[in-house]
Amino acid sequence: MAKLTIPKEEIMSPGHMGCQGCGATMAMRYALKALGKKTMISVPACCWAIIPGAWPNTCMQIPMQYTAFEVTGASISGIRAALDSQGMQDVNVVGWAGDGGTVDIGIQALSGMIERGHNVIYICYDNEAYMNTGIQRSGSTPYGAWTTTTPVGTTEYWEEGQKKNLMEIVVAHRLPYAATASVAYPEDFIKKLNKCLEIPGPKFFQVYAPCPTGWKSSPELSMDLARKAVTTRAFPIYEVEHGKYKINRKPEKTPLSEYLMLQGRFKHLPEKEVEFLDAHYEKEWKALLKLEEMTQDESLGNFM
16 A cells, blocks of 8 residues: 555545635645644635634634734734743744735735744745635736736736746745745645744745636646646746755646646737746746756855
8 A cells, every 4th residue: 555645634624615626725734734733823814714614613623813914924923922922832833825915915024024033834825816805916916817907808908017926035034944835736735844844933835726716717627727837837846945945846848828728817818928928937947947056056155
């Protein structure tokens, strides 16, 4: 019998309020398998503020605190300080926010949390828009994507800015550990969480979490889309530990169009725009390879 690589225990129960194929629910399920029951999570306004269910019902078997949209980093800083004052250092404190509440609205609290050096984990589940409030564009929305605030019509207008590089913003704070992950690769995500539990100080994760509702994709394609995001280099899987980059997956490149055209939010794009976006991702990938090569070079010393 093959050895199980994912913990069997379920800390998130069936019966949640997420949509079919929701990547955010998959991300939470895998995260809790790694973090265990000695975990407290703070959640701002986002899909996960409603996914657990209406009080007194919940799909979660751990304590959760609901907080304002912009203060996740400050919230988990306070929870950590309160637990530490009671000698409860063995409880994992986690901030769990969407990309809108992290890349945009909550970035100041995230920055302050990292600067203060609290021993916490901040996890951003990235579905590339403000999905809970109506699929509005966020700083994580990629070039060319349709949202309700970047409509596609006779003017052929869509999101014209490139996705904000959140990982580089976070890494610039010189925190001990930051990583990207994807629901399509749960073993990688769980392994990284287990690693970060042994590292004191602030840790950060950006987890790719498809949203069928906002992406106008079929729910059964969520895992396939999450894999294709990695193989097309639209969302690389890597980690930065004490300033050293390590790319965890270097798959053979697949055509970007195979990923984009499975989503209604991109189907309006002409071929030249797909080629433009593909060139951007390729440039970013080469820059990431250079960072890995440079920071792994022992002759250059420690980057932290």
